[in-house]
Amino acid sequence: MYIRKGGVKLIVINGAGREAVVTIFSPGDFFGEECMAGETIRMRTATAITPTTLLVIEKAEMLRLLHEEREFSDRFIAHILARGLRAGEDLVDQHFNTSEKRLARTLLLLARYGQEDQPQRVLPKLSQEVLAEMIGTTRSRVNYFMNKFRRRGYIKYDGEIRIDRSLLSVVMND
Numbered sequence: 001m002y003i004r005k006g007g008v009k010l011i012v013i014n015g016a017g018r019e020a021v022v023t024i025f026s027p028g029d030f031f032g033e034e035c036m037a038g039e040t041i042r043m044r045t046a047t048a049i050t051p052t053t054l055l056v057i058e059k060a061e062m063l064r065l066l067h068e069e070r071e072f073s074d075r076f077i078a079h080i081l082a083r084g085l086r087a088g089e090d091l092v093d094q095h096f097n098t099s100e101k102r103l104a105r106t107l108l109l110l111a112r113y114g115q116e117d118q119p120q121r122v123l124p125k126l127s128q129e130v131l132a133e134m135i136g137t138t139r140s141r142v143n144y145f146m147n148k149f150r151r152r153g154y155i156k157y158d159g160e161i162r163i164d165r166s167l168l169s170v171v172m173n174d
Helices: 033-037 059-068 070-096 099-110 128-135 139-151 165-172
Strands: 002-005 008-013 019-025 045-048 053-055 155-158 160-163
Touching: 019 128, 033 059, 059 070, 070 099, 099 128, 099 139, 099 160, 099 165, 128 139, 139 155
Parallel strands: none
Antiparallel strands: 002 053, 008 019, 008 045, 155 160
16 A cells, blocks of 8 residues: 555554554555565554545555566665664664654654654654654643653644654653
């Protein structure tokens, strides 16, 4: 699937019913490509977090595009490689960084800082519960850090989250 507009969260649920947000997808992202590798059992659930428009690409059509359309194939491969790198970075982040730094990094990633296109300074509406699930902490901790970020001018938070590039200082400082 390809996201044209909106946002999608990808979650996993453990045997006890506990849910964890694995990632958030934005316009221009692909997801569901596991079927290309022969995966028949879905271990994750994708849910729209804002009004979303998807392009559903059937497996046979995707294979045709990958074989016949060089530019599309290059873009898709770059997307898959970037996602794999990010998964590794997320794992390191979860093990070695504080929840404050993880939240700052997550907000910057959602705003697409460091990507080729211009960052989107306004994020889609996300609940503090979703942010807490993404970084592995509680909603009250997310609330505390969001207020701290707002007081310091790193974000403006009034339903929408507006990101200032100064938020990078939280991630860059040890």
